[in-house]
Amino acid sequence: MKIEIWSDVMCPFCYIGKNNFEQALEKLPFKNEVEIEWKSFQLDPTLDASKPQSTIEYFKEKKGFPAEQASQMIAQVAQMGKGAGIDFNFEKALVINTFAAHKLLHLAKKHGKSSEMEEALFKAHFTDGKNVGDVEELISLAEKTGIDNDEARRALTSDEFNYEINQDIQEAKNNGISSVPFFVLNGKYAVSGAQPAEVFADALQQTYKETASPFKDLSQNGGASCDTDGCSI
Structure with a gap:
């Protein structure tokens, strides 16, 4: 069973959704039969990659929220994060263009480490206050995740994964996905937003059940047929 997840590193609800999803999956008996593919999405591609902002500044300047309203919203999200086991440090988080971070995610996907890298980027951004648009910071994360420094630098300073990132973003548009996180289960069902683990x-159990038995037999009685052992009437 395949799960595709559209997400952006700058999205706190993507981090919460990831943790709740993983908590749910961990308790299911078929967890090892699930393939997870992380897909790129940018909430604000207009951000300058060289000018990080604080979360409060971003809400004030880009969204037009008064400082008090922005602070209340941030506090609510931080409280939600605690329920998912996340320590959000919004006072340290740096809002930045995430295109370079998505390059690192696609490189990690190549090495079968996309979920580990997703977690590392979320933690770096929301907990540790790292600049996830900075090449050197991203190379350090790559090293910690077991990816070669030189390979990471080449990927981050070239156009190697630009096509893949843009394809993910275009695929989201084609499927009417306008917000994240967005989970697509086996290409058939969708779960949107940071839903509870339950x-x-x-959703995973329903999808798996249909995957294990994909056809519903509408005939009243079994008709004449053949199988590997022969034919019967």
């Missing part, structure tokens, strides 16, 4: 568990 919602993810129910």
Whole structure:
């Protein structure tokens, strides 16, 4: 069973959704039969990659929210994060263009480490206050995730994964995906937003059940047929 997840490193609800999804999956008996593919999405591609902003500054300047309203929203999200086991440090988080971070995610996907890298980037951005648009910071994360420094530098300073990132973004548009996180289960069902673990568990179980038995037999009785052991009437 395949799960595709559209996400952006700058999205706190993507981090919460990831943790709730993983919590649900971990308790299911078929967890090892699930393939997870992380897809790129940019909430604000207009951000300058060389000018990080604080979260409060971003909400004030880009969204037009008063400082008090922005602070209240941030506090609410931080409280949600605690329920998912996340320590959000919004006072340290640097809002930045995430295109370079998505390059690192695609490089990690190449090495079968995309989920580990997704977690590392979320933690770096939301907990540690790292600049996830900075090449040197991203190379350090690559090294910690077991990816060669030189390979990471080449990927981050070239156009190697630009096509893949843009394809993910275009695929989201083609499928009407306008917000993240967005989970597509086996190309058939979708779960949008940072849902509770119980919602993810129910959706995964339903999808797996249909995957294990993809056809519903509408005939009243078994008709004449042949199998590997012969034919019967």
